[in-house]
Amino acid sequence: MVAKSTNTAGLRGQVAGDTALCTVGQSGSGLTYCGYDIADLAEHASFEEVAFLLQYGELPTSQELSSYHEQLQAKRELPTAVCEILERIPKDAHPMDVMRTGCSALGTIEQEMSFDEQDDHIVNMLAKFPGIMAYWYHFHFNGQRIATTSDGQSIAEHWLALLTQKSPESLHIDTMHASLILYAEHEFNASTFAARVAASTLTDIYSAVTAAIGTLRGPLHGGANEAAMALISSFESPDDAEQKLMGMLERKDKIMGFGHAVYRTSDPRNVVIKQWSKKISEAVGDTRLYDISERCEKVMWREKELFPNADFYHASTYHHMGIPTDLFTPIFVMSRVSGWTAHIKEQRANNRIIRPSAGYVGAEPRAFVALDDR
Ligand SMILES: CC(=O)SCCNC(=O)CCNC(=O)[C@H](O)C(C)(C)COP(=O)(O)OP(=O)(O)OC[C@H]1O[C@@H](n2cnc3c(N)ncnc32)[C@H](O)[C@@H]1OP(=O)(O)O
Numbered sequence: 001m002v003a004k005s006t007n008t009a010g011l012r013g014q015v016a017g018d019t020a021l022c023t024v025g026q027s028g029s030g031l032t033y034c035g036y037d038i039a040d041l042a043e044h045a046s047f048e049e050v051a052f053l054l055q056y057g058e059l060p061t062s063q064e065l066s067s068y069h070e071q072l073q074a075k076r077e078l079p080t081a082v083c084e085i086l087e088r089i090p091k092d093a094h095p096m097d098v099m100r101t102g103c104s105a106l107g108t109i110e111q112e113m114s115f116d117e118q119d120d121h122i123v124n125m126l127a128k129f130p131g132i133m134a135y136w137y138h139f140h141f142n143g144q145r146i147a148t149t150s151d152g153q154s155i156a157e158h159w160l161a162l163l164t165q166k167s168p169e170s171l172h173i174d175t176m177h178a179s180l181i182l183y184a185e186h187e188f189n190a191s192t193f194a195a196r197v198a199a200s201t202l203t204d205i206y207s208a209v210t211a212a213i214g215t216l217r218g219p220l221h222g223g224a225n226e227a228a229m230a231l232i233s234s235f236e237s238p239d240d241a242e243q244k245l246m247g248m249l250e251r252k253d254k255i256m257g258f259g260h261a262v263y264r265t266s267d268p269r270n271v272v273i274k275q276w277s278k279k280i281s282e283a284v285g286d287t288r289l290y291d292i293s294e295r296c297e298k299v300m301w302r303e304k305e306l307f308p309n310a311d312f313y314h315a316s317t318y319h320h321m322g323i324p325t326d327l328f329t330p331i332f333v334m335s336r337v338s339g340w341t342a343h344i345k346e347q348r349a350n351n352r353i354i355r356p357s358a359g360y361v362g363a364e365p366r367a368f369v370a371l372d373d374r
C-alpha cells in the first residue's frame with residue numbers, strides 16, 4: 001500500500017542537525033551568532049570581526065583582527081583567468097548568476113586541494129567576491145577593466161570603492177558594515193542548508209558555496225531585497241502604497257520583504273536596518289521611499305500580522321546609497337559567504353552524508369507495459 005503524505009512541507013520546524021554558530025527565534029524573535037546578540041554585533045562590531053567570529057568561534061583580539069585584515073587585503077586581486085571568464089558572461093546576465101559563475105570559476109583556478117586549506121579559501125572568497133561583482137559590472141556597463149584592489153581597509157569600504165570608483169563616505173561605509181553583519185549568518189536557512197548538503201558529500205568548498213549562491217538567488221530568499229525594491233518603487237506615495245497593497249492582499253499576492261519561515265512576530269534585523277534606512281534617506285534629503293516602506297509595514301501588520309524581514313528596508317537603504325537594484329542580492333552573497341563557510345567547516349568537522357527519506361505518494365506497484373502496448 002502506498003503511504004499517505006507525511007505533510008512535512010518545507011521541513012518547517014524540524015531539527016535537521018546541530019550548530020554552534022547561530023540561534024534564530026529562540027525567544028520568539030532573537031538572533032545570536034556564537035552567543036552574541038545581533039543588536040550588539042551590529043552596533044559595536046565590524047564585519048571582519050563577525051566573519052572571524054563565525055570562522056573561528058571567538059571574537060578576534062586586536063592583533064588577530066589586524067592579521068585577518070592583512071590576509072583579506074592580500075587576496076583581493078582576481079586571477080586573470082577569472083577576469084577573462086567574467087568578460088565573457090553576457091551583459092544581460094543576472095548579477096547573481098555572475099556571482100555563482102565567478103565563485104565556480106575561482107574554484108577551478110585556485111582549487112581547494114585539501115580540507116586543511118579551508119581557512120585560506122574562506123578568506124579568499126571573502127576577499128575576492130566584491131571584486132568579482134565589480135569587475136563584471138564595470139567591464140560591461142562602463143567599458144572599463146578595473147583593478148580589483150583598493151585602499152579600502154574593510155570589505156565594506158573595499159566593495160563601495162570598487163563599485164563607485166571613488167572613496168566612499170563614512171556614512172556609507174558604516175551602513176555597509178551593519179548590513180553585512182545583519183546578513184552574515186542565519187542558521188539552517190535554505191542557502192546554508194544547501195551548502196551543508198553539498199559539504200556533506202565531502203565536495204570542495206567552492207562547489208558548496210556555488211550551490212548556496214544558486215539557492216540564495218530566489219525571490220523567496222535573498223532575492224527578496226531586489227523584489228522589495230520593485231515593490232516600493234511601484235508606489236507613488238504612502239497613500240498609494242496602502243491602496244495598492246490592499247488590492248494585492250485581496251488577490252493573495254506575495255508581498256516581497258514580508259514574513260519569515262521561523263520568526264513569528266518580528267525579524268530582529270529589521271529594527272537595525274530600518275534605522276540605517278532612515279539615516280541614509282535623511283542624508284540624501286529624500287524620505288519618500290522610507291515613508292512608503294513604513295506605510296507598507298503598518299498595513300501588512302494591521303491586515304495580516306506580517307512584519308518586514310531583513311530584506312525589506314535593505315531596499316531603500318541600498319537604493320539611497322546609489323547601488324543598482326540588481327546588485328542588492330550579490331551584496332548578500334559577499335556577507336553570507338561568512339556564514340556558509342562556517343557551516344561547511346562545522347559540517348566537515350562532524351560529517352555524515354545528509355540524506356533524508358521521502359514519504360512516497362506515487363503510483364501503486366504496477367506491471368511494466370511494453371512500448372508498443374502503451
Ligand atoms: C533573508 C530572507 O531570506 S528572509 C525571507 C525573504 N523572502 C521574502 O520576503 C518573500 C516573501 N515572504 C514569503 O514568501 C514567506 O513569508 C517566506 C518564504 C519567507 C516564509 O514562507 P512560509 O514559512 O511558508 O510562511 P508562513 O508559513 O509564515 O505563511 C503563513 C501564511 O502567510 C502567508 N504569507 C507569508 N508571507 C507572505 C507574504 N510575504 N505576503 C503575503 N502572504 C504571505 C502565506 O501565504 C501563508 O498563507 P496561507 O496560510 O493562506 O497559505
Ligand SMILES: O=C([O-])CC(=O)C(=O)O
Nearest residue numbers: 185186188189190261310
Ligand atoms: O532563515 C531564513 O529562512 C531566511 C533568512 O532570514 C536568512 O537566511 O537570513
